[in-house]
Amino acid sequence: MSAHDAVFNRAFGAFLFDMDGTVLNSIAAAERIWAAWAERHGVDVESFLPTIHGVRAVDTITRLNLPGVDAEAQAAFITEAEIEDVEGIVEIPGAAAFLKSLPANQWAMVTSAPRDLALRRMAAAGIPEPAVMITAEDVSAGKPDPAGYRLAAKRLGLEPADCLIFEDATVGIQAAEAAGAPLMVITSTHQHPIKTPHATIASYREVTLTIDHNGQLRLQKAN
Template identity: 65%
Template sequence: MTNLPFPDESFGAFLFDMDGTILNSIAAAERVWAAWARRHDVDVETFLPTIHGRRARETIGQLNIPGMDVAAEAIALAQAEIDDVEGVVSIAGAEAFLTALPANRWAIVTSAPRRLALRRLEAAGLPVPALMISGEDVAHGKPAPDCFLLAAERLGQQPQDCLVFEDAAAGIAAAEAAGARVVVVTATHAHTPETRHPTIASYGHVSPRLDAQGRLTMAGIATIARP
């Protein structure tokens, strides 16, 4: 069991990012965002790597396009993403892992609007959690820690007692700022990222367990990478 992330530790709750962490929506997201970028004369190749892990309003806002109504563009983009879920699939083992968790001990914490998150979960065949924190629920999106702090609070946990599953730099930074522990999911990465955190390639060889004290641990065999 030494290959498991945090093999000797237990947690009060597990917090999951959505896109790239429990489901793969890259193809759909990049289709929509590439079309939007071309309409606004934004270089697609350099722009697409910036869209992951952050709220649309912040991704658009950083472009500083004169006269652009950022809020209206973010709403239109969200609807376009709701309309295009072709190729959205769950990451291996995610469904079994999530359904094995006690309902009051996990949450999805995503930068996506709630309607889009629900649509992608449906498309991927994943369960809707009792608690989901969306990009609309906080004043400051990732990499600010607000979303993970709110999720921990609503689950009745301290953020330091939560394990966050993330894939994107903005989300990892948000989890670190919240004081949570982090596992990086590499399923959608072309190359294993450089990170000081443990990594898992998928959920196919890990499963959640409750220990004798009723705390969450992981069992099984996972791929782990440390510097």
């Protein structure tokens, strides 16, 4: 059985979701702010912007190794700018309704964004706040390190292998794989088709949720 089919043929204790690109689309806002920042710091915008998605701001800036730049201070500046600018942030089609259909103790959000920014973007997109949310402040190593997903599963009383992770970005997919969890890749914001062995959907309207007699979550392909 392929990995794509496998997620539709088993039960899960919980679902773990990335935020940006997975339950909401904040690309326009994020790229406006990061492009302006890159121009001020002499960084080539066109090659830089594809590297920002799914990664903590402090890791993005540290990776550039710019002389005289305080990565933590600049990351804080970026975060404040992103909290101020939520224009154009929208849910991935069907995401809010799908999340609201899940039992509160059986899903979590694992995002590379700081908590205040995550809450602001979720509110802008109409995404419900989860009982368990792992943000940039909760881990010492961001994605592709699996620490965030492992911590989310632990807080839900589960192993990562008992959870289905929903992701969109390469670093997030790598984090999910490293955590040893099954994976659903959301392709809504991808400009080019993604080559992946994992299951993919473009919209949450493509799947339906059922809860079996053991209280486990099951996905089915929508008719």
